[in-house]
Amino acid sequence: MEEKIRDLLEKAIEDAGYILDEVFYGKEDNVNTLRLVIDKSGYINVGDCVKVNEIVNPILDEADPISESYVLDICSKEKGSDEDE
Numbered sequence: 001m002e003e004k005i006r007d008l009l010e011k012a013i014e015d016a017g018y019i020l021d022e023v024f025y026g027k028e029d030n031v032n033t034l035r036l037v038i039d040k041s042g043y044i045n046v047g048d049c050v051k052v053n054e055i056v057n058p059i060l061d062e063a064d065p066i067s068e069s070y071v072l073d074i075c076s077k078e079k080g081s082d083e084d085e
Contacts, residue, residue: 001025001066005034008063009056013038016055018048020077025066032062032070037077044076 002023022037027077038044038052043065052074055063 004065008028008065009036009059012059013052013053016051018052021036025070032066032068033073034066035068035073037075039077049074 002025003018005025006023009023010020016078017040019039020036022035023041024033024035024037026033036052036056038048040048044085053072057072
């Protein structure tokens with residue numbers, strides 16, 4: 001499933017200046033989750049995640065590669081650090 005989704009989305013994400021680092025599809029807390037981990041030169045911010053969401057949503061809606069309902073999660077490669085706490 002992950003490879004099929006990567007093939008479907010990777011070019012559009014790269015064309016927008018991002019790297020599709022990881023694709024995960026599975027259950028988290030009993031919820032089907034599609035997680036796209038993105039990266040780019042510099043920092044990823046919320047606006048970047050929103051932009052990628054706006055790019056991939058129409059593609060996923062049209063191709064409909066996942067038959068069941070799921071949550072789409074777009075996040076950065078670096079989840080942050082506890083060092084500053």
